Structure formats: C-alpha cells, structure tokens
Amino acid sequence: MEMRKIDESKTYSTETPCGTIYVTVVSAETLRVFIHMGKAGGCAGAMLAGIEWGINTAITAGISMKDIVQGLGGISCNQEHGEKISCCATVSSILRGILADEA
Numbered sequence: 001m002e003m004r005k006i007d008e009s010k011t012y013s014t015e016t017p018c019g020t021i022y023v024t025v026v027s028a029e030t031l032r033v034f035i036h037m038g039k040a041g042g043c044a045g046a047m048l049a050g051i052e053w054g055i056n057t058a059i060t061a062g063i064s065m066k067d068i069v070q071g072l073g074g075i076s077c078n079q080e081h082g083e084k085i086s087c088c089a090t091v092s093s094i095l096r097g098i099l100a101d102e103a
Helices: 042-060 065-072 087-102
Strands: 009-016 019-026 032-036
Touching: 009 087, 019 087, 032 042, 042 065, 042 087, 065 087
Parallel strands: none
Antiparallel strands: 009 019, 019 032
C-alpha cells in the first residue's frame, strides 16, 4: 500500500454579523486557503467561495499574502453587529494574525 503525505493545516474561526466563518490554511509546498461559514448557503456562502477563489488565484499568481491581506482589509458591511465588519475584513484579519505568528 502506498502512503500519501497529507499537508498540515490549521483552521481558525471567528464570528461575523452573518455567522461563524472558518478559514483553513494549508501550508506545505503550496499555500491554499479554504473558507466556509457554518451551514450558510445562498449569498454568504457564494461570497465566501468568491473570496476563497480570489485568494487562491492571487497566491498562484505570485501575489504576496501581505498584499492580499491589505486588499481585503477595511471593507465594511451593512449588517449590524457592533462594528460593521465584512466577511472580507474578517478573513483579512485572520490571515494578518497568521502572518504575525509566522514572523
């Protein structure tokens, strides 16, 4: 039986006005980011799929994680939950924390 190596990953979660976002970062030979929101479908799920696709496409194109974090940060949302923090800004915050931990 042939054994395959499984890349190490870490999953981070945080609350947003729309629900809990889970961001899984796989880092080995190639960095990949997976994003989902609990049981959410519809608009929130579609938007997170788009953010995930954009991040992974940017990584593949050689754009630095620092630039990706900066691009997603500061985007606001119309949902009320204390601060109006969007899913984009939330993902940016999680990725910023990962970068700080790696520094």
